[in-house]
Amino acid sequence: MWDSTMFLSTLTPKFYVALTGTSSLISGLILLFEWWYFRKYGASFIEQVSLNHISPWIGGSETSTESTASTNVTNNTQQSVPECKVWRNPLNLFRGSEYQRFYWASKKEPLTYYDMNLSAQDHQTFFTCEADAGKAEYEIMQTAWRERNPVARIKAAHDALEKNPQCAPAYILLAEEEATTIQQAEKVLRQALVYAEANCQNSQQNEVKHRRDTNVLIYIKRRLAMCARKLGRLKEAAKMFRDLTKEVPPIMNVLNIHENLIEVLLEMQAYADVQAVLAKYDDISLPKSATICYTAALLKARSVADKFSPEIASKRGLTPAEMTAVEAIHRAVEFNPHVPKYLLEMKPLILPPEHVLKRGDSEAISYTFFHVSHWKKIEGALNLLHCTWEGTFRMLPYPLERGHLFYPYPTCTECADRELLPGFHEVSVYPKKELPFFILFTAGLCSFTALLALLTHQYPEPMGVFAKAMVSGLSMPFYYLLDKLEDQLLRNHSDNS
Structure with missing residues (x-):
């Protein structure tokens, strides 16, 4: 076996400078690639490879439907992105x-x-x-x-x-x-x-x-x-x-008088009549609203919400009815992402304004103000919403260059909502995606190797001594195991002879 101490003693300070500089460059390139991939597809490349290719080899047969859906390209029927338009609150x-x-x-x-x-x-x-x-x-x-x-x-x-x-x-x-x-x-x-x-x-x-x-x-x-x-x-x-x-x-x-009708019918719990109204107004050629999208999600959730359990669903997977309800919630959240926090009482509610901006915070306030009671009447509906709504953002491109079902989320909504809503209210903005672990890990690795490269360049001899000490310390358990293995082999040889 080679002697690591003798090998390390032959290395010059220039070797350590070149080694740390090369490591810093490689980790920096990995970080840039990860960031570019995340900006385009909304997921980490390393994470995707781990889930889709490495995980099945080591026993993980199930792939994440959310991560797979994030890379799917859906044809967008609405090519143009309309400007922000303020609507009279019905x-x-x-x-x-x-x-x-x-x-x-x-x-x-x-x-x-x-x-x-x-x-x-x-x-x-x-x-x-x-x-x-x-x-x-x-x-x-x-x-x-x-x-x-x-x-x-x-x-x-x-x-x-x-x-x-x-x-x-x-x-x-x-x-x-x-x-x-x-x-x-x-x-x-x-x-x-x-x-x-x-x-x-x-x-x-x-x-x-x-x-x-x-x-x-x-x-x-x-x-x-x-x-x-x-x-x-x-x-x-x-x-x-x-x-x-x-x-x-x-x-x-x-x-939008039909939105008044939908709200009254929900209060009467005449869900079949609500479905009939939605069938007429939830048409691809008609403009959507939070009332249309979230009411459709509520009716879909109504059939499965009382028996839904996230623990059981994670083990056996979603049933077709549950999948339909989850997809309806994702559709609603994609249209207006501000509503769930009000429905789940994660953010305080105020009186709705006289005008709303579709897909904006003002529309979310108006919808929740009148409809939160309808969600509470259906047992388990808010629990199903709580368990599924955040998954929408892992399925959407980042930044939202295109929507799966709607045109890209307008960037002008925040300014318009600040004009419509009173100053004491904190305006909701489009929820930001959290950075994946592997991007944070590569960023830390890049920073650490860059710091090592700088220190090695400035203080080559002390860093060389430090590197030798680190390698020697890390190799000690290995040599200890080799000694134990050698002693065991000698003992077995002595017993056999």
């Missing part, structure tokens, strides 16, 4: 009877001026028209929507009613902002409904005015249905929302 609260009561209790403004300004623009667009020129009551209402002071807005509405007691938009403003309870708001809206129906009937000969009066009528009916929902008259509310979905022309689908 379930927005009443300012006077809900938002204002929150302010009285907390002394915090629940709405931002940006959000309220968007509402003012909506009201001007839907509740006014060119034919209103010269009519004092409608001119007053045009300026009333833009008033920043709520007292001034309410006063303007009363002034408009003095000019014309049948001015339906003025009643809308009073129901929204002056009424301090839902009962009061409903009473004012019923007055507005009488005048809105009459105005809509009388303006059929004037297309511009009739379109405006139709918008007013649809708005009032929707708010009355929402009042019925809030007061517990669920069947009445469901019927009103169903009628509205039939009355509203296709061009007004942006109102």
Whole structure:
């Protein structure tokens, strides 16, 4: 056997400098390759090779479906990435009877001026028209929507009613902002409904005015249905929302009245009716929303959630029904990744804004505010969500260059949400992937070898002595085993002779 001490004594300091420099270079190249692979495919290359090729040789026959799915390329049907668009919240609260009561209790403004300004623009667009020129009551209402002071807005509405007691938009403003309870708001809206129906009937000969009066009528009916929902008259509310979905022309689908209907039906636990509504609106050609995606996931989870156990599923694998539910959850999380933390109460909830950004934090808040109770009613649904939602990010490319089911997650959502949500709320951002162990390991290895190379270059002789001591220390157990083996062989030879 060779003598390691004699061999090490022949090595010069230049050898140690070259050795550590080469090791640092190789580990640096491995780190760069690992980082590039992770950025492109969302997984560690070493980890993939270990799971897919080495693990089966040593007995691990099961491969990770999540890691395999992360490298699959799915054709994206939507090639263009649309810009961030702010939508009217179909379930927005009443300012006077809900938002204002929150302010009285907390002394915090629940709405931002940006959000309220968007509402003012909506009201001007839907509740006014060119034919209103010269009519004092409608001119007053045009300026009333833009008033920043709520007292001034309410006063303007009363002034408009003095000019014309049948001015339906003025009643809308009073129901929204002056009424301090839902009962009061409903009473004012019923007055507005009488005048809105009459105005809509009388303006059929004037297309511009009739379109405006139709918008007013649809708005009032929707708010009355929402009042019925809030007061517990669920069947009445469901019927009103169903009628509205039939009355509203296709061009007004942006109102998303079907989301109101879905929420009421879930409260009634009429899951078959909810599925029928989803079948109509969860179409590939129609825009998606958190309500559509997460309700579809909830219905899929409902059939398996009460019996789902992550321990049992990890041993026997997922059943077809469980796989369908998990895929539906992954689809929902890919669309809006902020919802699960609110549903699982990992983040505090606030009042929803009057406008939402699809796939953003504002939409997640609005959805959870109205739907978290529906998830809690189904036993095990939140547990299934908790066990599966984080796996979505291991299946998606990183950064999200393309989605499996939707267009890439918009980068503009954070800025828009900060405008829509109040300052006391911490805006959720797209969850970042954690770096795999092997990238951290190679980074540490590269840093360590680079430090060794630097020290060896600066202090070659002391580092050579240190290297000899390290090698000698590491070789001692080996030589100890050799001595023991040699003694055993000699003892056996002596016994045989």
